[in-house]
Amino acid sequence: ETGVTQSPTHLIKTRGQQVTLRCSSQSGHNTVSWYQQALGQGPQFIFQYYREEENGRGNFPPRFSGLQFPNYSSELNVNALELDDSALYLCASTLRLAGATYNEQFFGPGTRLTVL
Amino acid sequence: AQSVTQPDIHITVSEGASLELRCNYSYGATPYLFWYVQSPGQGLQLLLKYFSGDTLVQGIKGFEAEFKRSQSSFNLRKPSVHWSDAAEYFCAVARIKAAGNKLTFGGGTRVLVKP
Numbered sequence: 589e590t591g592v593t594q595s596p597t598h599l600i601k602t603r604g605q606q607v608t609l610r611c612s613s614q615s616g617h618n619t620v621s622w623y624q625q626a627l628g629q630g631p632q633f634i635f636q637y638y639r640e641e642e643n644g645r646g647n648f649p650p651r652f653s654g655l656q657f658p659n660y661s662s663e664l665n666v667n668a669l670e671l672d673d674s675a676l677y678l679c680a681s682t683l684r685l686a687g688a689t690y691n692e693q694f695f696g697p698g699t700r701l702t703v704l
Numbered sequence: 705a706q707s708v709t710q711p712d713i714h715i716t717v718s719e720g721a722s723l724e725l726r727c728n729y730s731y732g733a734t735p736y737l738f739w740y741v742q743s744p745g746q747g748l749q750l751l752l753k754y755f756s757g758d759t760l761v762q763g764i765k766g767f768e769a770e771f772k773r774s775q776s777s778f779n780l781r782k783p784s785v786h787w788s789d790a791a792e793y794f795c796a797v798a799r800i801k802a803a804g805n806k807l808t809f810g811g812g813t814r815v816l817v818k819p
Contacts, residue, residue: 590747590749592747621806621807623807628811628812629811629812630708630710630794630796630809630810630811630812631748631794631807631809632809633806633807633808636806644806646806678747678748680748682805689736689755690736690755690798690805691805692750693805693807695740695747695748695749696747697745697746697747698747
């Protein structure tokens, strides 16, 4: 139990629609990362938010966007859904400390998105 | 760019037998290396990590891993597997920079445990 929650658990959308996935970080964590895990593959980094600003992005198009809120929650938005967007979406929260070389990421259980 | 390769997609092992999962990485500097486990319907749980120092690291649930720089490997081992170890295992490398710690994962190894 990491204290990171995600909603919804499962979601079904059709191609072309938009979707919002939500993540609630551990209390006090100032950083959230989002990963996409396609079936049979390892997670891939989408982007990271630190103190409500995007702080690093993987190889994902602009139709993947995010928000981080002051209350430690965050959202992942995907516009113009494509079939290949079907995946498990994981968020990970971190307390990023100044001077630390690494800050551990705590993962939520994920949201399973199916695009038909 | 860093990358992680897990050569074995599936491994089947008998309960009580030993387990070794392979991981090879490509990274331009000293890597920060991790092993995670993912059970069905669960998120990723950190088993162990290597940053520096002793190349044999101990983790939770009786797992250990050995860092071998010369082979660019970070293999995970467990001397005696339990049925509850059936899961998917991911090796990952972190790029350490002030802007954050993005994890790059391998493709995973699914472990099946026979009674």
